[in-house]
Amino acid sequence: MGYTGAVGTELLNILAKDSTFHKVVLIGRRKxxxxxPVLKTWEQRIVDFDHLSKHTEDFKNFDIGFCSFGSISSKVDNQTFRKIDHDYVIESAMLAKEGGCEEYHYVSSVGANKNSMIFYLKTKGEIEESLARIRFKRLCVYRPKVLIAERNDFRIAESLSKFFLKPVIVLAPTALSIPVLDVARAMINNSKKSSIEAIEIVDNATCHQLSKEEKKN
Structure with missing residues (x-):
């Protein structure tokens, strides 16, 4: 889920060249x-996120779920943002779990905290808590910092962050930022690792480390 976003797009590009996964299914709002040529062969399942109970069959028989689904908080009101980012994600994850999915990888945000005074971070923290309650055999939550990506939409806050943090990004690239490609690589590489932890919180530095593992092989 979330395959049209910055991280999701990179996930698709990596998966298209990875023979580890014998089948990839995309679940979204539109075709x-x-x-x-590889992506053209993948199945796309179009669902109505406001009526997910009608789509139980679309979430069955998956081993691993990747979710980078979310809205742009600056473009919607708080109620809509919560519905999209929290309700859609959690309801989808529940259907995936009921359909047999044992492992789930979710892109959250640095600073996610259900007790935060900042609505965005509070919502992300509540999403993480709700996902934990679903009790996947393995839940991996990624908390990247400033995402470096070429976007079609202009995000002034993110652009200003990149401008003011540019010296830090150059001198210490793992400290405050990460390319979306590296987040995607971290998710894929981590999905190939075994873990005894039921819930993994993957911070920005660890995302950088995980993204490099495949390059070493």
Missing amino acids: VEFDD
């Missing part, structure tokens, strides 16, 4: 036309 996307791809140029890549």
Whole structure:
């Protein structure tokens, strides 16, 4: 889920070249036309997120779920943001779990905290808590810092962050930022690792480390 976003797009590009996963299914609100010949062969399941109970079959028989689904908080009101980012994600995850999915990878945010005074971070923290309650055999939550990506939409806060943090990003690239490609690589590489932890919180530095593991092989 979330395959049209910055991280999701990179996830698709990596998966298209990875033979580890014998089948990839995309679940979203609309059909996307791809140029890549591999992506064209993948199944797309179009669902109505306001009526997910009608789509139980679409979430069955998956081993691993990847979710980078979310809205742009600056473009919607708080109620809509929570519905999209929390309700849609949690209801989808519950259906996936009921359908047999044992492992779930979710892109959250640095600073996620259900007790935060900042609505965005509070919502992200509540999402993490709700996902934990679903009790996947393995839940991996990624908390990247400033995402470095070429976006079609202009986000002034993110752009200003990149401008003011540019010297730090250059001198200490793992400290305050991470390319979306590296977040995607971290998710894929981590999904191939075994773990005894039921819930893993993957911080920005660990995302950088995980993203490099495949390059060493």
